Amino acid sequence: MARKISFLNYKGGVGKTSLIVNLASCLALSGKRVLLCDLDTQSNASIWLLRLDRWNGINSSGEGAVYSIFNPGNATLADCLVRDVVQDKNGEKVIPGLDLIPTTFNLVDLESDLESGNPNQPPYSIFHEQLAELEDDYDFILFDCPPNILRASQCGVYSSNEIYVPANPDALSLVGFTLLVEKLQKFHRASASFRRSGMGVPAEIRGIIFNSIKGNVDIEVPKIRMQLRLNQFRSQKKVSAQAKIFNAQVRDANIVRRAVTLGLPVVLVGDHRHEGESVVTDYNHVADELVQHEPT
Numbered sequence: 001m002a003r004k005i006s007f008l009n010y011k012g013g014v015g016k017t018s019l020i021v022n023l024a025s026c027l028a029l030s031g032k033r034v035l036l037c038d039l040d041t042q043s044n045a046s047i048w049l050l051r052l053d054r055w056n057g058i059n060s061s062g063e064g065a066v067y068s069i070f071n072p073g074n075a076t077l078a079d080c081l082v083r084d085v086v087q088d089k090n091g092e093k094v095i096p097g098l099d100l101i102p103t104t105f106n107l108v109d110l111e112s113d114l115e116s117g118n119p120n121q122p123p124y125s126i127f128h129e130q131l132a133e134l135e136d137d138y139d140f141i142l143f144d145c146p147p148n149i150l151r152a153s154q155c156g157v158y159s160s161n162e163i164y165v166p167a168n169p170d171a172l173s174l175v176g177f178t179l180l181v182e183k184l185q186k187f188h189r190a191s192a193s194f195r196r197s198g199m200g201v202p203a204e205i206r207g208i209i210f211n212s213i214k215g216n217v218d219i220e221v222p223k224i225r226m227q228l229r230l231n232q233f234r235s236q237k238k239v240s241a242q243a244k245i246f247n248a249q250v251r252d253a254n255i256v257r258r259a260v261t262l263g264l265p266v267v268l269v270g271d272h273r274h275e276g277e278s279v280v281t282d283y284n285h286v287a288d289e290l291v292q293h294e295p296t
Contacts, residue, residue, distance in 0.1 A: 014176075019211050023283060046100065157184070171225075250283060
């Protein structure tokens with residue numbers, strides 16, 4: 001059974017997309033079958049992995065992106081699936097086992113314009129039912145969620161078993177984490193009547209991952225403050241009893257921005273070893289810890 005994981009923080013700009021793209025790549029390169037679902041209307045993960053030329057085709061046609069599944073009689077998630085999405089400059093597929101369900105800017109319409117044909121089947125229920133047809137093909141399904149719990153994020157959160165919070169070592173990440181816990185409780189209550197038998201408990205926050213850490217930043221004090229808040233939420237049973245701050249963390253590196261420009265995960269950018277201890281090592285350590293932190 002696939003582990004279905006949402007990456008989400010109410011604070012934007014924490015490097016969530018770079019974390020999820022590179023984690024997905026590390027997991028796939030280790031032999032895991034990985035599906036990355038882009039639910040962020042900014043489409044950054046989709047543009048990164050597809051590159052602009054392929055993504056522009058989807059954006060122009062409106063076909064093959066996740067929003068199309070919410071129009072009755074149109075596509076399914078299976079129709080949107082881009083298999084072995086990562087290609088080199090020659091168009092050769094270079095990370096077998098890493099698939100993508102892309103999004104485009106029109107996903108924002110899900111928040112305002114879309115009227116479900118069945119008021120008793122909200123978008124997150126439609127998404128979950130279609131995802132169920134794919135999940136047996138994967139070890140991990142990762143959801144790149146925007147910094148809120150509106151309709152697009154709800155699709156990932158409702159379908160997930162786990163939530164991880166990317167964070168920077170700053171006060172705003174702590175605020176974003178706190179707000180996320182509050183909003184998550186409200187969504188779980190609102191969606192409880194739609195949960196089906198066999199879905200298990202609603203997704204719990206199981207970890208915080210410090211990401212994009214600048215070289216001159218002291219992380220210890222922000223880490224202590226985050227740990228204290230996490231302990232508080234654990235005692236209130238608002239997060240998983242096994243929730244923790246990951247030991248592995250990811251430093252900031254220019255090579256990540258270069259990787260975005262090249263349309264490749266960092267591990268495939270040839271000069272990453274020239275930055276001293278490689279940020280690739282960071283991503284691999286986080287991926288290893290994620291694998292080991294499997295729910296009991």
